[in-house]
Amino acid sequence: MGLKRKTADLKKRMREAIKGGGSQAIKKQKAIGKKTARERILSILDAKSFHEYDLFVEHAGRDFDMDKKYLPGDGVITGTGTISGHPVCIYAQDFTVAGGSLGWAHAKKITKIMDHAMKLKVPIIGINDSGGARIQEGVNALAGYGEIFYRNTQASGVIPQISVILGPCAGGAVYSPALTDFVFVVDGVSKMFITGPEVIKTVLGEEISMEELGGARVHSEITGNSHFYSTTEEECFDQIKQLISFIPWNNEKKAATFPKKPPKTKQYNIDEIIPTDPRQPYDVRDVIRAVSDDSEFFEVQELFAANIVIGFGRISGQTAGFVANQPLVLAGVLDVDSSDKAARFIRYCDSFNIPIVTMVDLPGYLPGIDQEHAGVIRHGAKMLYAYSEATVPKITVIMRKAYGGGYIAMCSHHLRADFVAAWPTAEIAVMGPEGAANIIFRNEIKNAENPDDMRKQKIKEYKEKFANPYVAAAYGYIDAVIEPYETRNFLIHSLEISSLKAEVGPKKKHGVPPF
């Protein structure tokens, strides 16, 4: 056989494999508004950058007549490529081939590309669209999942791991995304659950649709399992590209530097965003936009626990992770979900050399039986743990209220913030004036001729004396009292001066965080 014939043979084999599940199955995939696995990879990566591996891998099923079946690529496409020039490893499950089901060879392809990502020290992106374990392959399918979970865990904090849910991801399969850093979902396309609606109906007699049980909206708003919500696959791909621009390739690098750009101060005038009355709401994201380059803020988990805001921006061209109380929602309290959300983000930033900017304005913890019973002690402790453990530069700006435990938790000096600034509007105190006056002056109020007037007077006295930043400043718990308009300069300088920060904690295998 000459080269020409051999080349023709290769081309024929490739054509066969690239067809995936064939035109019927592709038509079905498209009919429900989904792109094919290959289209997805090509839309995420830079043009002509995709290099595919293991196209000719064959499945390993031997029982139930599976040996007579040909499954192109065994239902998953793997390879490497670039996103805006940044190298990534990528895989996409192909629902058109045996429902994207995971068998031994399918898993082997995924673990191979994951191992590559670890060796090359580049991010791994996994696109999930699979009916689950390939039942015909029995325990080998389970082994495949286990091998993926193990690698997800080993890679955690070493290379960025991104999961994109573009179809069903059910049963054991959900645990790979859950172990990764960021989960992307698309409305109407993503479906994630441990037990599906049918099992729930049979066992419990409760009827619920897939969308209501584990759709994109549910995971973005209620469970917090996803980090980025979009309404189309194109929007989702844009979000992935944006995220990649903010994060480094691995834990030994810093994120790419961008040209410095001033904030859009006309649109976001920091002096006009915050009402001085601590009981009035405002959108804290406007404050972040007032200090970040080009007023850009890339929010993470926008819909989940919206009482705390987390996300990426740039200060002077460098990526910063923002954590900010959101007075617009639930008065910006800390609770089970918001502590959980912020703590994980802090750990992400710390793993990947991203400095953390904390913006503080909170009344404390959310009171409630449900909160106590849901373990707000344990979840709240996650924030203390994450901030205390983080060794990246930590800059804190106290804007308005910082009461009680909330003051400590929001990256105070006591948890080793490097720089803490407060605005003149800051109120740093053990609790709000109303509560404090009631306790401290209990007897005076009780024995007064007119208790209400006495209470009002005592609240006023307490407010004047303690509802300011100067008591904390007198102890050196805050480093500077600055005017709001100085905040950006404060951040630029603090981050520049701490760019070589190196802090080493006590030697240990690992801590025991309040998981």
Place this chain on the structure above:
Amino acid sequence: MEDTSDKQVENKKLSYKTLLIENIKYRTLLTEKYKRKKPWEKKNEKKLIAFIPGTIKQIYIKPRKRVKEGDKLLVLEAMKMKNDIVAPINGTIKTINVKVGDRVAKNELLIEFA
């Protein structure tokens, strides 16, 4: 400038609520999850409810029977496991709300004590 006016219009539509924390009333929005939370109820020892959804496989008692704490009352099969449901208190059975073969939901009332 147009942006600000748009935002003001949007702000007007937001339905602010009041949240009381340490005697201070805050004007704020609520989350969907916060709105959905169920009020806490004190556990009634005289009402025995299903701790897991399942099927009633066997019933050992009849109404008006006196039982001691720990006595077997019924078998609730769930997740392929036959769970013995025992009396949480000493008392008399008032009503049995299920029969053998019934499928029960979580928190469904099974037995009431007098």
